[in-house]
Amino acid sequence: MTAVATACPPAVRQGGGPVPVVSEGPALLAGIAQGPGLAAHLNRLGPAPRPSLGALVDMARDVDLRGRGGAGFPFATKLSAAARRRAVVVVNASEGEPGSHKDAALISCAPHVVLDGAAAVARALRTQEVHIVVSSEHPSLRRVVEKALRERVTAGECLDLRLHDAAPRFVAGQAQAVLQLLAGRENLPVTAWQPEAVSGHRGRPTLLSNAETFAQIGHLVRVGSAGYAAHGTAGEPGTTLVTLRGDGWAPEVREVAHGTPLADLLDEAETSRPLLLGGYHGTWLRPAQLRGMTVSRSAIAAAGATLGAGVMLPLAQGRCPLVRTAELVEYLAGQSARRCGPCLNGLPAMAEAVRALVHGEGSVRRVEELCGLVVRRGACAHPDGTARLVASMMQRFPAEVQAHSVGTCRRGREVSG
Ligand code: SF4
Secondary structure (H helix, E strand, C coil): CCECCCCCCCCCCCCCCCCCEEECCCCCCCCHHHCCCHHHHHHHHCCCCCCCHHHHHHHHHHCCCECCCCCCCEHHHHHHHHCCCCCEEEEEECCCCCCCCHHHHHHHHCHHHHHHHHHHHHHHCCCCEEEEEEECCCHHHHHHHHHHHHHHHHCCCCCEEEEEEECCCHHHHCHHHHHHHHCCCCCCCCCCCCCCCCCCHHHCCEEEEEHHHHHHHHHHHHHHHHHHCCCECCCCECEEEEEECCCCCCCEEEEEECCCEHHHCCCHHHHCCCEEECCCCCEEECHHHHCCCECCHHHHHHCCCCCCCCEEEECCCCCCHHHHHHHHHHHHHHHCCCCCHHHHHHHHHHHHHHHHHHCCCCCHHHHHHHHHHHCCCCCCCHHHHHHHHHHHHHHHCHHHHHHHHCCCCCCCCCCCC
């Protein structure tokens, strides 16, 4: 793998943090050292085919392509559901999760791989309307996308391409929040009565997926099912993007084949510490669970977790998982839209209850009770994701919780940020 941070500077969020290194990858991130321009892209790969709906559904089904925004929904099913009159395509690159940089890296280093996928999906759905959503935290990313869209229009692209800026907020990238943004309303989640593939943007069938999913389609239509399966395992063909240490030291975006050992991505010191897998709505894993684990849905599911959007956050040296969880819950409670009861009342109460555990006060039972109370009660999955994070900490680190209750945790009680 080659670090190409200088050839392809990844988009940097306003407000700083270390710049993630983006490495050249085997498929979606191949050739990024040549820059993000259309000419280099076409020189390298030639024009992307635009298959019929049936052919695209078959290919996506053959390789069991799943959405890469976190939920892992089968793409072929979503595409079939959206295949009706007046469909709309939405490329969601807003990425509100602070631990994730993969969509920003992808769309700044290989925007035309993403746009090839969007164009193929638009052709299959017989629509010309394609919306692209980026985070307003990334002004440099917007400039890259604007340039890429201009290049395509100049080259004869006949799609109606529209660019939108999502709010810099954790829940702004949630599907319903994105639809609100497109409709000119506040970029926050609302209750959905039907999937967006059935009734999305202004009630029209809407194929909304994250940027990596469209890039996977862009790659798939070029190489076909067999070429796609050149990477990965028999059960899980292809590659996936991961962000390592995305909210901490030395952040990095890598494209890896399914089946890659975790030990190839994280060093020995990192795999000997707790890992938060799947981001702030993810699951804590103990070091013993990481031994022999690979980047695969089935291996990760066997450990009671999901890869989510590919975020891997090893606990920093010397830190306590309970204290870190308290910080994250505090952050998540502050990020809600404060519209539904579980967010308005439940998450602040949960933050307070977890903070009490840090100080050796409160009770495990109270935290468990709050986790149970907020689940499946919000308009979006924000309370569920926060409860999952807390429940995994309680389940995986009872000794640390006990150490705080008797004042013997040597890794501190200070909750920062
Ligand atoms: S659950 Fe929370 S974040 Fe989701 S819509 Fe309700 S208030 Fe907003």
